[in-house]
Amino acid sequence: MHRIRRALPSLTALVAFEAAARNGSFTVAAKELGVTQAAVSRRIAALEQEIGRQLFDRRNRRVALTEAGYDLFASVGVAFGGLVDTVDRLQSPQVKLTVAASVAFGHFRLLPLLASFRDQEPDVDLRVISEDSWAAPDDRQIDLAVRYGKPPFRGMRVVGALEERIIPVCAPQMAQRLGSLTLSDLAHRSDIQKIDSASPEPSWLNWAGWFQQLGWRGSFEAAKLHFSSYSDAAYAAMNGEGVALGWTHLLERPLADGRLTAMDLPALRRKNATTSLFSTDANLPRSRSVLALACQREPGTNRAA
Template sequence: MKTAIEKPKGYRRLIPSVTALVEFEAVARLGSFTLAAHELGVTQAAVSRQVRFLEETLGQRLFRRLHRAIELTEEGEALYRVVAESMQKIASVFDRLARGPVQQELVLAATSAFSHFRLLPRLASLKAAHPDLQLRLSTQMFTADLRHKEIDVAVRFGNGTWPDGTAMLLFDEEVFPVCSPAWLAARSEPDTLEALASAVLVESDSTTEGWMGWEAWFNAVGFRPMRLNFALRCSLYTDAIQAARYGQGVALGWGRLVHDLLASGELVRLPVASFKPPESYFVVVPHGRTITPAIDGPINWLREGADA
């Protein structure tokens, strides 16, 4: 008796519509049927039909339709990660073949403080290690959703768990008071937490998870002052540190960021107390982004700076 030989299933039989996958990826990445339709140059109704076709084919809901919003289901998130990565690989090959041999561009996102104090002073060593790399810095004030940006790598401070990318630990952090040598020479050193709370302080706004201001720092080191003497409040941490450099008062020094200023003597550390946050710095690669040599090299470069 002859046994029927099962024919292998081709991609066309397993994947009923590439168009539906393309439109699903756009909706998942942008979080909106309207924005996806605008990007793809089709109507919103057409996008909705393609996504509904996928859901009917799979027998699974891919999105939760909320009031004026949508979010991926668990099944939708699993499909999005695979589709996004596959499309990124295809797009990268098409782009490389179409443009021919060119310099590799890396889009690196970080806060203005990390870029100003940590990245820019060390760029020469990155270029020396990777001379063909063309870097584009994307400076952010707040943590942005990587699914909405053309970003290859992001540096973030937090707990390492984000829904839009894969995080790899860079280094931890320590927070302590800093001031200029001139400011310290003109007055007695605040050698207790009580004296520090009464000193002239420079504050900066919290712009990311885990980032702390003076009140949170005092609480973390076990001291609750009745009031704090703020001489200046800044929206950006870079401005707060610059104010401290110019003798305007005492700022909170994030060790990884003010390392070079301490080494050069432009700032001095007040040995009153310090706090090591539970959060750390991470490099985050967006879901769907392949870690190519152009990405892997700078990631390793960032990690090599852990001791400085």
């Protein structure tokens, strides 16, 4: 800082120089700065003396930059422009919104909505934390948390919910090839490869839980393709690798756009299990746009005939 103070000319003189160089006139610069033309002339003369170089050619009432003047004007313009941008940014109200959600919710619900969110909230800086966790978010700066179920998070309250419907899904080509299926077909046919994923929290259903809650009491072919992430399981189903359990609140978009097909099998509705959206009271106004977008329904669902 000491070197900067010692090396830099007077800021007042630099401001006068920038205005005169930009306008090509001491008189216009004086009007812009609210001083006399003589004051601008004195400041620029003092700057030239301090630098030891002539910055302007004085030609009667016209002035033109010298080569040294052009060099200085380029540097001063960049420096002043950066200062103006920084001050504007610091003076503008800075709104940040931090959302913590599962990896799958981030992939299938949030990412497709980012463009709409930016259109609605162009001044909001959005931070998304993707984590497969049932626990309360440990970051105190989180404004909106998406969690499965209704755990009591201190300092946050439920502000939205998505109903759970769980149904087998697969790629449209596979659904067409398999044709009409019964629950028994799904349980026993060895040519239907089931895709499973790890449970991010205790009440997440795998195939065994799904069959059991539908009342199936017989045996069934176990899943032979396992993923640690539900997102990977869903993408594997889209790629025709087999049949996955589809959590319709997560997969509404790929079901609506035809990347996935809901098989013509019973859909399991879970009365006491929803994906809940939590927010702090202090930051709830910032969360409303995300809430509205995250909870909106897709226009249609692709279902096997």
